[in-house]
Amino acid sequence: MIIFYTLVKREIKRFLKVVIQTVVSPIISSFLYLLVFGVSLGASVKLNNGINYLSFLIPGLMVMGLINNAFQNSSSSVVTSKFSGDLEDIRVAPIPNSYIIWAMGLGGVFRGSLVAVITGVVGSLFHYMQLNELLYVSHPIWLLYFFAVGGLIFAFLGIFVAVLANTFDQLSAFSTFILLPLTYLGGVFISIENLHPIWQAISKLNPLFYLINGFRYSMLGQADVNLSIAVGVSLVGVLVTFFMAQFALTKGSFARW
């Protein structure tokens, strides 16, 4: 237990040491998204399901903050450790791989949730100022669930990519060519009801679509997918990404960059 506690403490202390870069910077991005898309452009966007666009956007931005920061937390932890040699210390200590994965997963959930919650609070302020009403959470327990699984999936994915990556280019290529399109096409900014049926079908192949909509259901009480499907897909996501991270730690290279 002490070993696991130490790993989690290290993960959290690490990102809090550079809080401007790890927490403040993504919150500023979310703030700008809210201001530009939610408040300015959002006023002219009409959704088929009758939800105000700002209300629709806030959960999407929260998930985006959660998953991006969970991914970045674990991947940067691995990469900086490869540079500094810290990873060698962890690898030569009597630490099972599962401890490393769960500790980095929790670190990712913690940082991602911190960014998402602050984004939600800022979003709620905008919501109150624009609509004169507070944004309530419809299903708080499901919200906590999606915070946990969303953070874990992307933190585990971050370990997988960062351990197997041999250069910064490979790491950023994953973010740019896979993570970013999946996030944007997963329904952060749009409801698939407004899309052409072909794009609707393609969106349904995106696992992130279920996570974002599960989160949106927890906040607003309605979303583009059924809750049970979102829960099922996200649970499978946790299992798959956990084993991917396990595979990377077993087979990957720990050579210094």
Add this chain to the structure above:
Amino acid sequence: MKALEVKDIKKTYADKVAGKKVEALKGISFDIEKGQIFGLLGPNGAGKTTLIASITTLEKPTSGELLVFGDSVIESPLKTKMKVGVVHQEVINTGFFTIEEILDFQSGYYGIHRNHERCDYLMHKLSLYEHRNKKVKQLSGGMKRRLMIAKALVHTPKLLLLDEPTAGVDVGLRESLWKFVQELKNEGMSILLTTHYLEEAEQMCDGVAIINKGQLLFNGTPKDMIADYSQKKLILIMKNGETKEYIESNKVGIGELLTKYDIDIAEIQDIKIEEGRLEDAFSKMVSL
């Protein structure tokens, strides 16, 4: 019980650039007795670091067996890791944490909570205590080396692996580090070290193994190695003022020499012997 048993270790890996398989270790075997300082010597690229990485599980040997105090590194890695402390060749460069935080984390990795007494002792012993609130990037190269040694010792390992711990370190610090290593030996710790400073290895090590290109060339005491592979210089100062120099195997005694060169002992005023060094033996061995 032996501290370390290395049994026919082979390591082959694919060199993707050259497109061929490379045999980094070609069946290395040697033992380290409990409480010994053992030197693993060899030129750059000999396979020393690969062997240390295999003992610490950073590399998996292709075949062979590694036992740490009787436990298999391959079958019970968590058990053997508890008994091993390692100082890697490359210095750490973590930018986030202070010396105190790093030692606290390192203790935690070995399941030790609130290890303040041991950490303070090591920081004092390695002259790091006054710098304990500094981050690694604020430390000099020598301080980073000392921090790496402190990290390796927080859990009081039974076997310490030192992979070139004095590389790039000034003379004064090198001397103090070796003195500390000697103290650890006196406390009963077994130590495997690699170094390019052969004079120091000769003075400190109870046993040495020489490897080159993945092959074991010698395994024994430094004294045996010098006797087997180096030569001594005999300088005879004759009564008539003449000086004669002979370079011979360390195994050749004075009597044999005099017989061999037909020298009358009555004509000799003085004899000087310059003994062979480990460095000479090493150079001869790796160039064979």
